[in-house]
Amino acid sequence: MAFKRFVEVGRICLISYGRLSNQLCVIVDVMDQNHVIIDAADGSPVQRQVINLKRLNLTDLVVKLPRGCKSKTVHKVMAQEDVEAKFAATAWGRKIARQRLRAGLNDFDRFKVMVARKRRSYLIGQELGALRKERSGGA
Amino acid sequence: MPFKQYVIVGRRLPDPKRPHKAADDALYKMIIYAPDPIKAKSKYYYFLSQLLKTKRSTAEVVSVTEVQERNTTRVKNYTVWLRYQSRTGQVNMLKEARATSVAAAVESIYQDMAGRHRARYESIQILRVQETPSNQCKRPATLQMIDPHIRFPLPHKLQRASSRALRTTFKAKLPVTTITK
Numbered sequence: 569m570a571f572k573r574f575v576e577v578g579r580i581c582l583i584s585y586g587r588l589s590n591q592l593c594v595i596v597d598v599m600d601q602n603h604v605i606i607d608a609a610d611g612s613p614v615q616r617q618v619i620n621l622k623r624l625n626l627t628d629l630v631v632k633l634p635r636g637c638k639s640k641t642v643h644k645v646m647a648q649e650d651v652e653a654k655f656a657a658t659a660w661g662r663k664i665a666r667q668r669l670r671a672g673l674n675d676f677d678r679f680k681v682m683v684a685r686k687r688r689s690y691l692i693g694q695e696l697g698a699l700r701k702e703r704s705g706g707a
Numbered sequence: 708m709p710f711k712q713y714v715i716v717g718r719r720l721p722d723p724k725r726p727h728k729a730a731d732d733a734l735y736k737m738i739i740y741a742p743d744p745i746k747a748k749s750k751y752y753y754f755l756s757q758l759l760k761t762k763r764s765t766a767e768v769v770s771v772t773e774v775q776e777r778n779t780t781r782v783k784n785y786t787v788w789l790r791y792q793s794r795t796g797q798v799n800m801l802k803e804a805r806a807t808s809v810a811a812a813v814e815s816i817y818q819d820m821a822g823r824h825r826a827r828y829e830s831i832q833i834l835r836v837q838e839t840p841s842n843q844c845k846r847p848a849t850l851q852m853i854d855p856h857i858r859f860p861l862p863h864k865l866q867r868a869s870s871r872a873l874r875t876t877f878k879a880k881l882p883v884t885t886i887t888k
Contacts, residue, residue, distance in 0.1 A: 573861075575861060597781075598852060599805050635855060
């Protein structure tokens with residue numbers, strides 16, 4: 569299978585390790601085969617820095633950036649391309665959003681989730697039972 | 708331990724028993740790359756002893772200043788001239804490194820020398836470090852990174868735990884390291 573994600577200037581990545589893990593960033597320059605320089609959208613906690621590729625996960629998104637461009641340009645392009653929203657719409661983005669939401673729940677919230685899940689199972693069971701009955705009755 | 712760039716100024720101590728020479732009035736300034744000021748001073752005394760007949764007890768360090776580099780988020784190409792004591796003799800070398808600061812470039816050169824030539828810190832002398840424009844670089848390893856449209860996949864990737872606390876020795880599942888996306 570051909571590769572789809574590449575280390576390249578403009579590649580949107582997720583940081584996978586440490587305080588900034590699960591933060592979006594973009595590659596602005598490639599230093600060597602193990603290190604790149606990343607930057608992020610305006611207001612992001614990610615500062616322009618050298619990072620090891622072992623600490624990055626590549627995403628499917630790419631933006632057009634000149635190599636080694638300034639933070640100002642990065643901020644502009646990231647806002648223009650609406651990278652955050654585009655990533656949030658992907659399955660990976662939704663998963664991270666869900667994980668963040670789940671992590672922020674308190675005990676009562678978790679209880680409500682449990683009740684809702686039970687309710688869902690109940691409804692599914694009801695529907696399934698009805699379908700089964702219908703099928704066996706018809707046959 | 709990250710390397711730092713130090714500017715060290717020192718001199719030979721005057722000796723009343725010895726006739727006063729011009730070298731006694733001179734201050735010697737050197738740029739030394741080392742992980743800490745202690746090791747930097749050690750290198751300084753070594754180089755001074757190559758220039759003058761001195762040792763630690765007959766010389767003094769006047770000042771040690773760490774150079775704070777500017778713009779450490781821009782990748783630069785550095786050319787490093789060095790000399791090292793191999794098992795058979797002295798070797799002069801020119802190496803290139805891509806880094807964001809001079810000190811980081813020198814550090815990577817020390818690592819490279821240890822890996823490729825088994826040369827340790829003590830046997831390496833950094834002669835000169837210079838920032839080189841992209842069109843004047845020579846080494847293929849540097850040139851391939853200079854390519855303006857550089858693009859490469861990561862065919863082998865080990866997913867790490869997102870923090871040290873979450874690291875485990877044993878995994879329930881064999882990790883998938885081949886990313887074909």
